[in-house]
Amino acid sequence: LDGAVTIRFDQPMNQQSVEAAFSAEQASSGRAVSGEFSWPRPDTLIFTPRTTLARQQTYNIRINNNAKSSNGMPLKEPVSLTLQTVGNLEVSQVIPAPGAADVQPDTAVTVLFNRPVVPLVTTAQQANLPQPLTFNPPVSGQGEWISTSIYRFTPDEPLAGGANYEVTIDSALTDVTGGQLERPYFWRFNTLQPEVVGVTPDDGSSGVIPTDPIRIEFNMAMDPASTEAAVSLVGINRTNVPLQSEWQRNNRILVVTPTVQLDLNTSYQIRVSQTATAAGGTSPLAREFTASFKTVPFPAVLRTTPADGETAEQWQRGVSIEFASPMNLADFADRILIEPTPKNVHTFYSTPSQYLNIDFAYEPSTEYTVIIPGDAADPYGNTLGRDYRFSFRSPDGPPIASFNLPSLISQLSTSFETQVNIVHRNVPRIDVALYNLGLPLNLLGRPYEVTDYLPSANPIRTWQITPDTPRNQADSTSLSLADGGSLPTGAYLLTLNAPGLESDARYWQNQQNLLIIADTNIVVKEMFGNVYVWATDIRTGQPVNGRSLTLYNQQGVQLAAAVTDQNGFAAFPYDGGR
Template identity: 20%
Template sequence: MEPANSRFPLFWIVLIIGVVVIAAAAAIFYFLDRQNTVNANSDSHPTFIDSPDSNTGITAVVEQGFGDNGNDDGDQPFVIHLSDGTAQDQDEEPIPQADTTPLSEAEIQEILARLPALQVAPGDQVEFKLPGDPIPPPRPGQTIEQPFPIDPQERSPDEVASGPLQVLRYAPEGEVPIAPTINITFNQPMVPLGTLTQLAEEDVPVEVEPDIPGTWNWVGTRTLRFNFDSDQIDRLPMATQFNVTVPAGTRSAVGGTLADSVSWNFRTPPPSITQSYPNYGPQELEPFIFILFDQRIDPPSVLESITATADGQPFSLSLADQELYAEDEDISRMTENAPEGRWMVLSPDEPLPKDSEIQITVGAETPSAEGPLTTSKEQSFGFFTYPPLKVESHTCSWYSSDELCYPLSPFYIRFNNPLDPELYDDSMLSINPSIPGATVSIVENTITISGATQGSTTYRVTIDGALTDIFGQELGREEKLTFRVGKAEPVLFGPDDNLVTIDPASKSPILSLYTINYNRLDVKVYSVVPDDWPDFLTYLQEFYRTDQPGNPPGQLVMDQRLEVDAEDDQLTEVGIDLSEVIEGDYGHFIVLVSPPKGFFEEDRYWEKLNIWVQVTQIGLDAFSDQDELIVWATELQNGAPIEEIAIQSDSRSIQTVTNTDGITKFDIPSEGILYLTAQRGQDIAFLPRSTYFYGDERWQSISEVDDLVWYVFDDRAMYRPEEEVHV
């Protein structure tokens, strides 16, 4: 008998060898399986990143997070780039114009003579009837005729307790950005009730320095308002210190006396720049310089306080000739929109040096044309003149790493100056190897090359030295740029909507999807009817909420792994043929498509497509207002209306047929309508109110509600709390 300890090492050796073999087999299986799959992302929802604005447009990036391996090598953002389009050169043959000869007057009359005489029927010509006087609108209450103002001889005013007169409030006060009027309110009536003419003749118990032309108006009997008289501005002058005094001894209309004088002051600001141009670059060497202020100015006086430098070296400016700057589109637009008397246009006396930083300074002590106050500090702005034309950068996206581009992403070539698209032709740019469907567009300082770029390919772009900017400068020498396109990440995408109608002209009911770098897909197809739509929406809600929705409604009629014959890095169309599962020529299906899941990987639900597909020849549209729904049924093949087709709502409360125009109209039921169906034999078309899966969107009857709208205004702009207001 063999000792137990002699068998013990052999047992463990065999066990360890078995574990190693199993682990090696699992690793090989995992490696082979992973070749056809893509790393699962850890994020459950995509992240949206806005790119910075640029002259070439706007870029939006959608990133899906990081892969299981802890780095971002397996993640590729989805990029949307929007920019202004430019027309592409096309070789078109002009349509030949026929040679024509105008008809003579005699020939025209000969043609008109063939027309039958115009028959005048009785009643065609009648005298014009003016409408009668409108019925006067009813007036509530009783109209009392009484002269105003009342004759003092007929009625004497009631005795009013006077007391001391006080100034309750005044405005404006202190430093204010703008002063429309001067307002003063007393605690007692200062004038009797009367007409505006009578009130205008009353003495004004207020002194204002400086003495400026204006009009005092009584707003009621206690509030006095001063308006500056001017045909140039509708407010008090700027750049002015105002002192206002109500003298002691001022008497009210009821006998009250002001014991002490009331004085205050306010100050409007000196000139301030509100707009300047240019304030960026590059600019011409003899630019027009536009400056807009917040008040009226005297341009020659302001010019004396302005200094200008180019790279620190001073240069002189003059007021620009109106005939010259009127031809400049930008300057002309700004002067037309600017308030009169508040702006000035300057130009340098000599051309500015190229590639120089220009600084324009409006110095302290700058005067105003409205008041005596001057500015206390400098105000500056700047721009730069154009440099020699050169390539500044070339890339395919701002987030690219290791200078690798993604397949199908555009190439961007940025210059330091805006280019002249009118002087560009296709011979100035070449691409090797060529890009299928390549288009070249120029927007400002950027050339964009778009097309079907191939993965794992290096492109060389050559720019001719004759390329010209808007300043007439040529590039001067040939530029050779390299763009390296990396391998595309696997991707699967299909229709944007959850509901798709198969092309009625298609010979077979095929749902088209698109993939890159997937060689197989898992496909499941469920046969459904329109009544399954609510359950499908619930399935979608659970799918996006938990990523484990279970099975969709309907009967499973297809469950297969579809092999995709595609080249690496090539966008490939994949057709899901429903003819194998359809009964007859029509039907409804839920199609689920996803990349196959690796043995050791989680389900990549974010790449899964869930699509309701209907195969029909019926087109169904619906239009609604507050309480009615109009349904229109047409042939998808040719748009002809379909007569006598059965229309039904989801609750079956509406069951009707269309008229000869393919239209039916009915009141929206109280429960609303989630979806409509149109049936002709075995063909059923389906139209939901919305394909959005969150919420229960229905066609609803909406009762009309009257809105109460009112407008509140304040003639004095100074009502106090707890005042009694009469309108």
């Protein structure tokens, strides 16, 4: 309001002509504003009003075209400026908002003004700044200007729950320019009533440990004395259980622990009456709170896996036992009897716990009996009372029919009888088929496709084997593929199948095999510009001289031919790109 107006021209000016052409007036009244001129530079005019300008008013400043430059040139066009003076201090926003309901009692009260009220100071200088808020009912606390125009008030204690508050800002408060509020500013809000927002154990819980604490959480800080007096734990016999109390999270969470052990297999109700009040003791609980739970039952076996009388699945191992309540497993786990006694037994548990796992591999088709001693006890001294026993049968061993050959690809020589062994168990018959594949470059290049390969031609020979091996006993049967002789050299697919085999058994049993009948073993080495081959006789192990060799690519296209020398060695020219 007492500031000056600075106008800068694009060139040095004739000062007398500019001052004569200058005028300033208040827009609403048309009243002229007088002042002093100064020229800090030949092209810069400063106009300082002789009196303070009015607040929140519009002023017009004009310089007509009689103003000239120092070389006598007039203004190209008149200059016209409109200025707005600073207004009164206003409240822009308050938190909590006017009329806000269910405000958290531990909230801070914040006011945002439309302009700076205090200068920028250090924290140590805050004590000398204005404290603009008045509370009804009164609230003690600490106020802080967190910026020049934002004030925050933090109560020393949480506000009373369920209470109505009125906050006033006196109109005597001024901003840094001296502007005041036009009138006192006030607003109202009310705080949340105290309530229970959670309890552990949950309402309706069962299997609760009788010595576990009970955790009650409120939506605000509570008065410890009235709240502890309002909490009760009642059993089915309507007798109050004595409790020990502990507060957490600034009196928002009350943890009560029974000082006597609760009865087993009994329902209890936790109750918080409306006499519990929020911190400060002014607002009672919004409504009475109750929750019920039931303690763990007496010791019993709830379920077993496998179940009594059940036949276990092929994938199962050992036994799992679930008790109705936590047990001291360490005291009796090693005294559980399993008949017949299995090998390599491993027991897994934590104590006290409801779950016990005893791991061992089953013998096929065996009746097992498990006996849990009757003195197996829970942590409170209660026992099963008598031995618990259950029986189950292990499954037969999984069916097996598998060639006793290397996986996927095998090689046999014509120097010996073409014979294969088949390992089998729990299969009534084995169907074997032999296919002539010619030159199966796709399978030779991608042997992993042998397992799922489906030949398009009919087999050149089939066999059906009927094992007479006892149930669950593995055995091996020899099969001659050429009636005591040897198959001609070539590539063959040998397959088998048997009733009862799982479809995925082909991935872990050797049920399809690419059988190569050949008398020559070759070692191949690819190097820059050449492919080198060393050929030896399978029967004698000696190098093969004069053996014709052909090199193919993966598409079956012939690339080159060569003949082995007296050392069984041959070389193909090859650039690697084919």
